[in-house]
Amino acid sequence: MTARLRSRSLRTRLLVFITVVLVCVCAAMALTTVFAQRAYLLGNLDDRVGDAAERGVGGAALHPELTRDLTFLNETGQPAGMLAARLDAEGNILSAAVVGQDTPPHSLTTAQTTALKGITPDGSTHTRTLPGLGTYRVTALDASGIRVLAGLPMDDVLDTIGGLVEVEIGVAAVGLTVAGCVCAVVIRRQLRPLGRVAATAVEVSHAPLGRGQVTGLTRVPERDTDSGSEAGQVGAALNRMIDHVEASLAERQRSEEQVRRSEERMRRFLADASHELRTPLASIAGYAELMNRGTDRIEPGLAWRRVNAESARMRSLVEDLLLLARLDEGRPLQPSEVDMAALVAEAVWDARAAGAGHQWQLELALDEPVLVLGDETRLHQVVANLLANARIHTPPGTTVTATVEATPASCVIRVRDDGPGIPADLLPTVFERFTRADTSRTRAGVLEGGSGLGLAIVSAITTAHGGHIDVQSAPGRTEFTIALPATRLPAADPADAAARPRPASV
Template structure:
């Protein structure tokens, strides 16, 4: 199939080249034919007009020759020197021919009765006529009257026709040679013009052979820069192909990244769920075997089972929440005062982390009112405060600032703890991202599943806000920015 595809590609390329050369040749042939026909017609017109003028001059000359000729020699002027071979003259009586002669190589010769009959019926009014005289050919004739005598004169058309035929043959030969040369030049020019297109096609064929269904896709071949000139048709095709390859490569990379992220997510979720399930299964087995023999109190076993069940339930609820947020399901939309909400969250965090120093700072140029889901916004602040409390040692100062400016409300959670490791900072908002155990200075602190900051980021984005983090040893700052209700209403109205 690959060989057949290459053969069809070559055939299509050749047929395109042949069609272009054929079009150029036919166009040139049409132009040459039109010019040749126009030349022949114009030349014929001028030659016939010149012949007619000579016929008229011959008729007038015949009248003058007859007047000066001796009696009885009415057509004697034909014997004068300088008369062209084939010149015909006749003396007319009415519209009948009385006598007629034609100049030959041996001198004037009288016409036969049949030849004279072919000349009859021409009026003596000076108009020009074309007649075919038997044995002599086609003539242009005219008759004039002077002093009551009508004279007819004529010249053969064969010379003019022979000249026109020769002109047609010469022009046909010249046109044929010109077409051959033009076709050759067109073939070479078309072949040169199609070279970039062939290189573009070769690039497309090379990319089509890359296995895009598996493995990492990167570094696909591109059309060379010399073949991507947007000023030419082939260059436009090259630019479009490069853009398509870029899009394909980016899409495949994103798909691979999403698949890798999903695999890691499933592995982490399975690992997180396996631990509480193993604990529940172990305690259940112990209870079936008889907890008294192992000196384990039933209340302790049930409490451990309940704790692990609650942990697993929370993990599942967090995963479902993330899934709902990513699907774009609508949240509750009411007006929420962030100053009050953050104050309540700080009070709760202070009760849970009495070993830390908590501080709340309000810098409000306008009411800190946003439109959103109050329970989810409280979850955002609570997750940030819990993250700061969990991963910093006792005695750490945690400062929470609420600030309004430029139509937005910013919530900043700052701590002077050990900071976030540099290799962890780019993925801090990804699922199941957990800090190094050494960052936690709280003895016996239990690490979470690594979903808190991921949920925080998802909720913030669902409220048309953004979350940022900056961290260095002794200076870690999370900033959540949300649009105020009035500013969000103006933006919606403008849109």
Template sequence: MSARRRLRPLRTRLLVLIGLALAAVCAAMALTTVFVQRAYLLGNLDDRVDTAAERSLGGARLHPGPADDLSFLMDSGHSTGMLAARLDDDGSILAAEVVSANAPPRALTDAQRTALAGVRTDGSTHTAAVPGLGTYRVTVAESDGVRVLTGLPMDDVQHMISGMVVVEAVVAVAVLAAAGGLCAVVVRRQLRPLGRVAATAAEVSRAPLDRGEVTGLTRVPARDTDPASEAGQVGAALNRMIDHVESSLTARRRTEERMRRFLADASHELRTPLTSIAGYAELMKRGSDGIEPVLAWRRVSAESARMTGLVEDLLLLARLDEGRPLQSAEVDVAALVAEAVWDARAAGAGHDWELELHLDDAPSVLGDEARLRQVMAHLLANARVHTPPGTTVVTSVESTADRCLIRLRDDGPGIPPALLPQVFDRFTRGDTSRIRSGPQDGGSGLGLAVVAAIVSAHGGHIDVESEPGRTEFTVVLPSTAGEHAGDRRVDLMSMNSP
């Protein structure tokens, strides 16, 4: 079902609601107008009735004839249809007549007199239905013992009110129709952006988000993302959601690619020592003359150790990726770094190893000492393996109240610029440009990845800067405050054993 069809029920409901609201407003206005006009016309008629009553009472007082004398109705100036009656002290009608056009006043019938008999003599204006004459507004005036009932017909007022009701109804219907048509146009125009938003959402829903590369998803046009309107807010929110979906799918695709590449690299790295072990084992089994059993056994042991180290690094990375907590204890970074540098000197006597300490506080961190030793071992081994003999490697420790910095700097050939952004990625190697001291020092490309993972697990971070003649790794760890210590420089080549 298209977006336009989906919006049709909403448009219909809006139009119905608007129509009902307009009908209610028109009805209220019409009723108010009718009631106000009716009150005005009745008030005007009541004033005329009171005036006619005063005149009739005055005429009755000027004709002191019998108590049932209505000769004052013969005087000119009385309205056609006006009726008058003389009342006794008990309020009973003695005589009643109605003024006719171009004829003498005509006496009321008994039925008509009976209809007027129930009018209260309280001086107020009342409504009475007189048979054969219609509806009247009547009142009773009294003075010096003379009582006169006077009434005027309401036909003109009722006809005027009825005509007004008809006019109001016609006007209300016309206004309602015009307003309904205008509202339909406005609602349809205002819902067009929402229709385009719905169409965009429908198009995105048809995209194959569960497979393949998803790029260039349709966005809501900029004209339909105005934050000043509700439809624009919906369009802008939909665009943000589409952006999040695209970025999430891109990140997932990259993660899957990295995972596939990681599995391929890990499989390759594990297959190499396994192939060597299988080959030497087969040679030992056959007892080949060209291979000494001791040499074959050494190669098997070396390849086994290499595979064991690779598996241990992979397991460590997996644990760190899962966020498993490390052991936590206070670690003396200065002592740890010094021992690691001494170990590196023993393994790489052809390099110039130096240690510098610049300490404002005792360089203590809260962490896993074994893993931090592993960090230093990997960094120093990386400097030893990827720089030629004679390279100077300077390791420094700096400490402040809130952090501890370990810097490892060498004057080797440096890291290629193209490799620098991926230097901490897994299975990244720099063999093509950095010199190895021997084939036995070949690595799996996991060392710096393990370093970055361990440092991150301790709440720190590691950075690298490199150019020909200078490469510097900087490890920043959160520090625990300690005692003050002065600066000192240690040249390990000038020292005896630790």
């Protein structure tokens, strides 16, 4: 409603302005025409008055001794309404008469004669109003002492000018009306896009920008964004502003969502950490209480072994949490050139010693040593955690294969097993902290299965080294893939490459 009122107000102001301009233009043209026509008609009348005065002087010159003679008015061809007078040396009127319509000339009255006083015989023209006769254009001439005054009525000139003014007023009124209507239609049509732009702006201003999901804000129609017009430029600018506002709000909402999720993860992390720490603490407290009571229900050696085991478990959990905290803070690692083939081979030998019931294989698809710039201890922990994850969550007899491959830009490590696979509902969160598989998939139960931080540590260490990790799982095949940026390798000797062993099993 406000946009409509503003648009209407703008149209009204433009229409008033254009109307005023048109009125001024028409008035200037009318005045110019009237004054030009009046000057032309008066000039023509003055010429006729001068001719009449000259004829009067010529007629009076025939009888110079007759100072009051006006017989020349009786000559044929004198126009009706023409007046003439004889003047003395002081300019006083001696006699004056006017030619009637189809009647002989008759003398002027005293009042009419008085209106003609003060006209000097110098040939200049004057305008005088005579009672009962109207307005006249008069002049007086002096030829060798013969002074004659002549005049012609201005009624025709005044009527012509008056008619011209009336015609121009009528034409101007009609023209202004038509022009006003045309301007109103044109202005309304030209401002219609601006009205739609204003309506769009009002609709956007009513959107709940401060809350909720802000998408799909109204845009100015494409037809109203033509850069060839001012209204189109405004519409295009408004659309760009709306795009910017929508993008900013979406970014703010994403940030708020990330903060909310981060807070949820932190709360869940603290709750899980508290739970994980509470279990070994409860066990330690229970065994300590039994030993303090000196009961025969448990051997002291067994109690101390359980206390030591729970203490080790709690220490491992705290160390894992501290490691994740350091990685989250972005603390620098201790980089050095690490031979990943040797590191993976060592980790496989360690896993074989810990899980003799599994089949362990190592494949090195390399033509030359592959070096990675990183923290050797942490990278070894990554591979060891992946191998331990495969050992813990697969049954005996499962084949676990570790592969090292080299590409021009990265070192790729794969850990593959042919176990039962990761449940589909667990796969999206497998790298989150305190994520555990069902005990049905855990060979040795929850205590043996760990705290659920192993894969989270793998992901955090890999990210800290500038790499990425991925997992694909299906029944019978689970494969973790790690890609780490490799350092520039020295050119290999063809003889060494030919002599280097190919994929091997351990």
